[in-house]
Amino acid sequence: MTSNSTPKISRRALEMPQNAIRHLVPLAEAAERRGVHVHRLNIGQPDIVTPPELSAPLESSLPSVFAYGHSAGDLSLRRALRNDLARVGAQVHEDDILVTHGASEALTFALTALCDAGDEVLTPDPTYANYLGFSASLGVGLRPIPTFAEDRWALPSTLGDRVNSKTRAILLSNPGNPTGAFYSREVLSGLLQAARRHDLWLIVDEVYRGLVFGEHPAYSALSLDDPEHRVIVVESTSKRYSTCGLRIGALVTRNAAIREATMSFAQARLSCSVLSQQMVAQIDTLDEDAREAITNTYRERLALTHELLATIPGVYAPPAEGAFYQMATLPVRDASRFVRFLVEEFSCDGETVLVAPAAGFYLDPTRGIDQIRIACVLGLDSLRAALRCLAAGLRAYLAAHPDQGVGAPPPRAT
Amino acid sequence: MTSNSTPKISRRALEMPQNAIRHLVPLAEAAERRGVHVHRLNIGQPDIVTPPELSAPLESSLPSVFAYGHSAGDLSLRRALRNDLARVGAQVHEDDILVTHGASEALTFALTALCDAGDEVLTPDPTYANYLGFSASLGVGLRPIPTFAEDRWALPSTLGDRVNSKTRAILLSNPGNPTGAFYSREVLSGLLQAARRHDLWLIVDEVYRGLVFGEHPAYSALSLDDPEHRVIVVESTSKRYSTCGLRIGALVTRNAAIREATMSFAQARLSCSVLSQQMVAQIDTLDEDAREAITNTYRERLALTHELLATIPGVYAPPAEGAFYQMATLPVRDASRFVRFLVEEFSCDGETVLVAPAAGFYLDPTRGIDQIRIACVLGLDSLRAALRCLAAGLRAYLAAHPDQGVGAPPPRAT
Numbered sequence: 020m021t022s023n024s025t026p027k028i029s030r031r032a033l034e035m036p037q038n039a040i041r042h043l044v045p046l047a048e049a050a051e052r053r054g055v056h057v058h059r060l061n062i063g064q065p066d067i068v069t070p071p072e073l074s075a076p077l078e079s080s081l082p083s084v085f086a087y088g089h090s091a092g093d094l095s096l097r098r099a100l101r102n103d104l105a106r107v108g109a110q111v112h113e114d115d116i117l118v119t120h121g122a123s124e125a126l127t128f129a130l131t132a133l134c135d136a137g138d139e140v141l142t143p144d145p146t147y148a149n150y151l152g153f154s155a156s157l158g159v160g161l162r163p164i165p166t167f168a169e170d171r172w173a174l175p176s177t178l179g180d181r182v183n184s185k186t187r188a189i190l191l192s193n194p195g196n197p198t199g200a201f202y203s204r205e206v207l208s209g210l211l212q213a214a215r216r217h218d219l220w221l222i223v224d225e226v227y228r229g230l231v232f233g234e235h236p237a238y239s240a241l242s243l244d245d246p247e248h249r250v251i252v253v254e255s256t257s258k259r260y261s262t263c264g265l266r267i268g269a270l271v272t273r274n275a276a277i278r279e280a281t282m283s284f285a286q287a288r289l290s291c292s293v294l295s296q297q298m299v300a301q302i303d304t305l306d307e308d309a310r311e312a313i314t315n316t317y318r319e320r321l322a323l324t325h326e327l328l329a330t331i332p333g334v335y336a337p338p339a340e341g342a343f344y345q346m347a348t349l350p351v352r353d354a355s356r357f358v359r360f361l362v363e364e365f366s367c368d369g370e371t372v373l374v375a376p377a378a379g380f381y382l383d384p385t386r387g388i389d390q391i392r393i394a395c396v397l398g399l400d401s402l403r404a405a406l407r408c409l410a411a412g413l414r415a416y417l418a419a420h421p422d423q424g425v426g427a428p429p430p431r432a433t
Numbered sequence: 434m435t436s437n438s439t440p441k442i443s444r445r446a447l448e449m450p451q452n453a454i455r456h457l458v459p460l461a462e463a464a465e466r467r468g469v470h471v472h473r474l475n476i477g478q479p480d481i482v483t484p485p486e487l488s489a490p491l492e493s494s495l496p497s498v499f500a501y502g503h504s505a506g507d508l509s510l511r512r513a514l515r516n517d518l519a520r521v522g523a524q525v526h527e528d529d530i531l532v533t534h535g536a537s538e539a540l541t542f543a544l545t546a547l548c549d550a551g552d553e554v555l556t557p558d559p560t561y562a563n564y565l566g567f568s569a570s571l572g573v574g575l576r577p578i579p580t581f582a583e584d585r586w587a588l589p590s591t592l593g594d595r596v597n598s599k600t601r602a603i604l605l606s607n608p609g610n611p612t613g614a615f616y617s618r619e620v621l622s623g624l625l626q627a628a629r630r631h632d633l634w635l636i637v638d639e640v641y642r643g644l645v646f647g648e649h650p651a652y653s654a655l656s657l658d659d660p661e662h663r664v665i666v667v668e669s670t671s672k673r674y675s676t677c678g679l680r681i682g683a684l685v686t687r688n689a690a691i692r693e694a695t696m697s698f699a700q701a702r703l704s705c706s707v708l709s710q711q712m713v714a715q716i717d718t719l720d721e722d723a724r725e726a727i728t729n730t731y732r733e734r735l736a737l738t739h740e741l742l743a744t745i746p747g748v749y750a751p752p753a754e755g756a757f758y759q760m761a762t763l764p765v766r767d768a769s770r771f772v773r774f775l776v777e778e779f780s781c782d783g784e785t786v787l788v789a790p791a792a793g794f795y796l797d798p799t800r801g802i803d804q805i806r807i808a809c810v811l812g813l814d815s816l817r818a819a820l821r822c823l824a825a826g827l828r829a830y831l832a833a834h835p836d837q838g839v840g841a842p843p844p845r846a847t
């Protein structure tokens with residue numbers, strides 16, 4: 020008997036979560052076709068110029084045969100990444116570093132090495148939306164550790180009954196996407212102690228490492244006291260050096276078993292782009308001023324964003340301490356509906372703004388419905404214009420849809 | 434109670450197979466340190482110069498911000514890949530093409546979309562060694578369809594009782610790695626019919642598409658009669674255009690459910706290297722002569738390799754019909770031990786040769802133990818020297834280890 024339809028696709032494919040951000044992009048594109056300028060603050064794609072020093076080698080030293088690179092990554096790049104970690108006080112060996120197709124692959128490798136299908140990982144909620152996709156594709160469950168804007172996204176002092184026999188690891192980004200929270204060395208040490216008590220791994224996504232703006236200095240989880248080598252760092256140069264499109268990340272661990280397992284995954288996929296690696300290895304040649312300039316750019320942008328949000332009635336947005344995201348609670352019932360309004364129905368002097376509804380970052384489907392995440396990836400003038408659109412759009416939305424406002428406004432941003 | 438050791442790593446990580454080829458590389462490196470020149474015919478890394486046309490855009494049009502590309506791949510690259518398929522008679526739409534980090538990621542996406550942990554995939558045995566790694570990391574079982582050099586690696590006429598309730602797909606490379614077999618359009622149509630009867634997907638790895646040397650013309654499985662869109666093609670420009678290190682591949686399917694599922698995986702990892710994509714998109718500018726030159730280069734190399742193998746007593750090696758690999762059965766008990774001998778103990782005029790023991794390509798642990806795979810990735814002079822080393826090494830090995838020879842030599846190569 021010949022089948023006239025195809026078999027079903029896998030459960031894990033069916034269970035892949037909808038991407039919380041990208042589905043609004045077609046609406047923004049439609050607005051642009053109508054002639055509306057859309058300030059895009061929805062994804063973490065910075066406008067920062069990639070340092071020209073990085074592309075210099077492409078002018079002089081391209082290979083004649085673009086052969087596979089080393090599966091662990093080109094040595095010059097691994098040394099550059101090692102030196103980058105040393106700058107924040109983490110001493111690792113170049114062999115502790117596995118170069119990956121962005122932090123995405125590093126995270127996939129880490130979850131695959133630590134978890135079988137059915138296992139679980141704890142993560143602060145809200146969390147980076149793509150963690151949901153990676154874990155779903157691997158059949159790994161994510162269990163939320165609730166955190167709240169009102170507490171500056173503080174972690175609870177114990178993991179409590181969230182840990183069960185299936186729990187394998189704690190996963191968080193620090194500085195945090197989407198929250199902009201930055202957990203200090205002391206706080207993360209406490210989390211590592213909790214991981215030790217429950218015999219869990221600790222995966223720290225340090226894609227935004229160095230982009231910190233408060234009283235606590237930048238550091239890496241690899242500089243914590245970690246006698247069993249329980250910490251696995253996932254990182255990328257995408258955000259810190261504006262190399263998103265080069266797709267170069269890394270998995271860093273002193274743990275030999277994890278190194279061996281992830282190296283076997285890396286060997287199966289042969290290598291990363293040698294061309295991208297050649298460029299990113301040049302981060303080692305940048306001077307400290309170039310690095311500081313990038314951090315200072317985001318510091319200014321976040322300060323401005325916070326200042327402007329504080330002037331919008333009913334908005335609650337405690338200041339971000341790291342990364343380049345600002346979460347904001349809006350005086351609306353459904354921020355997703357409001358964001359659609361901004362790109363589908365609203366414009367202000369021919370402009371509007373696209374932000375990310377925050378619900379897509381929450382594992383708990385009842386939370387974040389009145390929140391947005393603003394990615395401060397545009398310059399100060401654009402941010403001013405974008406926040407003007409947000410404020411005007413909010414007034415217009417509440418006037419047109421009075422049933423969509425919330426009654427008593429929450430406390431003003433501080 | 435604080436744990437003083439780390440938790441175990443996952444079962445799937447523990448079950449990752451050893452890479453069959455790479456573990457010999459340190460031995461070859463040691464030989465090189467002793468001053469022995471090692472002709473490396475162990476992996477599919479061609480020496481062919483990457484067409485200089487591909488890197489031309491790097492000289493004139495680098496972006497100032499290396500931003501994320503489109504998750505499906507840059508449009509110009511997808512159009513170039515579409516045109517490349519059209520040249521062998523497969524008409525697909527650019528939206529049927531998802532650009533991936535090499536064929537490796539395309540295969541991982543396909544297996545993830547089709548299979549849950551515990552499901553099974555049929556594949557001709559021997560098979561591409563890294564299929565074992567990809568499927569192990571996803572918890573998918575590979576079940577062998579035995580094929581034999583003596584039958585020119587012919588597929589059986591039915592799948593028989595190899596199909597069970599867990600079987601989801603058939604996976605094969607065509608032209609084949611490691612066999613060099615090329616299944617004609619008629620043969621593959623028969624396999625697709627079998628897939629229809631058993632309601633399975635058919636994944637065809639066409640990384641070596643176009644590199645065919647016999648009576649049957651090159652084609653793509655996407656040109657077969659496939660009313661349900663059951664065929665998924667995995668491909669890469671690595672081998673055909675010598676772009677291995679750029680890590681650009683693709684998953685091509687007309688099946689909407691698979692497209693949607695794999696696109697959600699692609700969105701989670703954001704994009705491929707925009708720099709690599711920019712280069713590979715230039716394959717569209719190459720003239721037909723450039724393409725034919727590459728095919729002709731491999732035709733000559735495989736013909737020479739076959740001719741020289743036929744002069745070595747006791748070697749059985751029917752000619753390869755595609756890709757750039759030649760399998761050979763040697764008159765030894767353990768080809769792996771012989772290959773180690775070649776790089777550890779032997780040299781001939783200061784030279785030796787590294788080939789891949791074929792056992793690593795077999796799912797059945799009892800097969801392929803007396804076979805090697807030769808990757809014809811070096812020029813004719815190097816191949817001559819390498820085959821001279823192989824013949825001399827074989828004589829030396831059998832003289833030194835008479836217990837390691839086989840009694841009656843098998844039939845000579847034809």
